[in-house]
Amino acid sequence: MLLRLTTGDRVPVDGEITQGEAWLDEAMLTGEPIPQQKGEGESVHAGTVVQDGSVLFRASAVGSHTTLSRIIRMVRQAQSSKPEIGQLADKISAVFVPVVVVIALVSAAIWYFFGPAPQIVYTLVIATTVLIIACPCALGLATPMSIISGVGRAAEFGVLVRDADALQRASTLDTVVFDKTGTLTEGKPQVVAVKTFADVDEAQALRLAAALEQGSSHPLARAILDKAGDMQLPQVNGFRTLRGLGVSGEAEGHALLLGNQALLNEQQVGTKAIEAEITAQASQGATPVLLAVDGKAVALLAVRDPLRSDSVAALQRLHKAGYRLVMLTGDNPTTANAIAKEAGIDEVIAGVLPDGKAEAIKRLQSEGRQVAMVGDGINDAPALAQADVGIAMGGGSDVAIETAAITLMRHSLMGVADALAISRATLRNMKQNLLGAFIYNSIGIPVAAGILWPFTGTLLNPVVAGAAMALSSITVVSNANRLLRFKPKE
Known part of the structure; x- marks a missing residue:
């Protein structure tokens, strides 16, 4: 069902904008007083008010299934x-x-x-x-x-608490663990540099990399496809996702590999000649994505996911409150440490595969730490469940939100500091x-x-x-x- 919203209207149901642009007051959901700009493809929620603009949106949830109803429950x-x-x-x-x-x-x-x-x-x-x-x-x-009083006040700050025990456990925490992508960072990675080697030019490298990424759901895949833009992409055969490493396939008669350095090393593709470039990009906080054609490394795509605008300020607040801050990521240690230094993180656990995050939390707990895990993705759900307190970002997956003890309706790490305070x-x-x-x-x-x-x-x-x-x-x-x-x- 399609509905039209104009200035002054209160959104009746949850939905997704199909046409137009508007500024919406979402303070009653997120606690954020500044109206949020929404455009095509973005979500609107029942109970929010259109401050300016007009949009056409498709209803996705009504009655007791809306975000507002879930918050009330x-x-x-x-x-x-x-x-x-x-x-x-x-x-x-x-x-x-x-x-x-x-x-x-x-x-x-x-x-x-x-x-x-x-x-x-x-x-x-x-x-x-x-x-x-x-x-x-x-x-x-x-x-x-x-x-x-405490749960009600938390809701005013856009912090939803599942039960009172979560509040009590959260008050005794000493360590806060953050997932990197989509939590510390915007979750919108961009290709910031393309370095080519051998006889492959930048356009050709992008074409082949984007062709492979068409079949991938990884966040870095979207960055590479966006960089390729309207390029004509070749057909890929034999596509495979190599968990925690990258992807592989065949295109235009060539065997292709696209992923991290561990993937190329596993497939016995030499990376010694480009080691310096890999280190240089990683030390700047970018994730080096390597492209190999017929068993030879031909390009490096540097993908960077910028920190959220308020990440540094929020982490400083947590530091002042006495928390030890840990970053958990699948990135290589050089990239992870560069981002951690920029953000002000105390400890980095890098190179962790999705199914290893819960084990990393267990290790911290075995050291006697009281641990909170902050994440947003399906792959964070086991770690959120393992932690003493799981905190899910409101824009994350439904699985993460259902697993967490605390949910942040604001897409901001300030919500973590507010929740713990x-x-x-x-x-x-x-x-x-x-x-x-x-x-x-x-x-x-x-x-x-x-x-x-x-x-x-x-x-x-x-x-x-x-x-x-x-x-x-x-x-x-x-x-x-x-x-x-x-x-x-x-």
């Missing part, structure tokens, strides 16, 4: 869940109630047998006051109110509430039982005890509501 689910610390409070409450009843009965008995006349009056006052002031309302409200603030708030509730009961119950009588000759009035009990609950709720005004430090 996730927030409700998270707000109704309990973290481990909250379950501990429930266990304490279960023991606390019978203990309080025993304290009330023992206090009443002491006052009945040893208290001043009229004993029955003092006995009833003491028992009633102890039961009133010991009501575990504040204890019961301590964690749920913090969770509701909010999780720490939420756990801190929970602990404050629980501590306040315990202190209140620890002081209130002895006073209600008459511990001050020998020193001051006064007892706590049941009315005052009721007011104190209500005040403790109000204090817990007010403290939790402070999270609604929480702003992560820049």
Whole structure:
């Protein structure tokens, strides 16, 4: 179904733009106040507002299947869940109630047998006051109110939390691991240089490389095809994808290989003569893609995926917060280290095949680290599941988003820093509430039982005890509501 949107319209369903261009306010989804420019082929989401422009779009999801509905479900689910610390409070409450009843009965008995006349009056006052002031309302409200406020505030920043346990785990992290392509970088690689050797010119090298990449779904394939533009590409026969290495095939009577240096080495194609050029391109942060024709290296295509505009600033924020930053990539170590140096990454794990990412996370955990994994692709899903906390970029694959404990609706690494800051603030708030509730009961119950009588000759009035009990609950709720005004430090 095709729908038309004009200035001022609220998008009714999710869809993909087929014609036109518009600026959309997506603040209610992403927390980003600046309108986003959208054009042909890009997605629009239900609930967002067209600030300017007009587009024709094709509906892709309606009703409960839209992104907005999914966000609402996730927030409700998270707000109704309990973290481990909250379950501990429930266990304490279960023991606390019978203990309080025993304290009330023992206090009443002491006052009945040893208290001043009229004993029955003092006995009833003491028992009633102890039961009133010991009501575990504040204890019961301590964690749920913090969770509701913390999850709600996170959603305002475009951070969706799957459950309360994710918030608690995120507050204890010390290491954050980033996938490179599409997470640290834009995910839009470009061919920045084509170096040819032997008797092949640049145009011919591009034609052959692009012809091979027609059958590939790798991000680098799109960069090479874009560089080739409208060139007439030859037919490729015997196309094969060589996992983690590259692709191969035959075109115009030639055997072709296109991929990394490991592929050419495996196929016994000499690369010694072009070693210096490979190193030079890799040291500039580009990925060298090598083309071999009939067993001879004939061209090097340098493909570079630029860092996201806010990556460096976001990583600096995480550094200041005390996190160790790790980059996980299938790139060669030289390229990976060049990008890591530019971004400000502490540690690089390079040359990792897609199915080895989860193992890399396991190794970090075996060193005693609490690890978060930030990724966006299907190949990141096992690592996201293995990590203590998986964080998926909102523009990533559905598999990654479903696997992750936290999803970022903003296509920005600032969301990672915000998510971790909010999780720490939420756990801190929970602990404050629980501590306040315990202190209140620890002081209130002895006073209600008459511990001050020998020193001051006064007892706590049941009315005052009721007011104190209500005040403790109000204090817990007010403290939790402070999270609604929480702003992560820049």
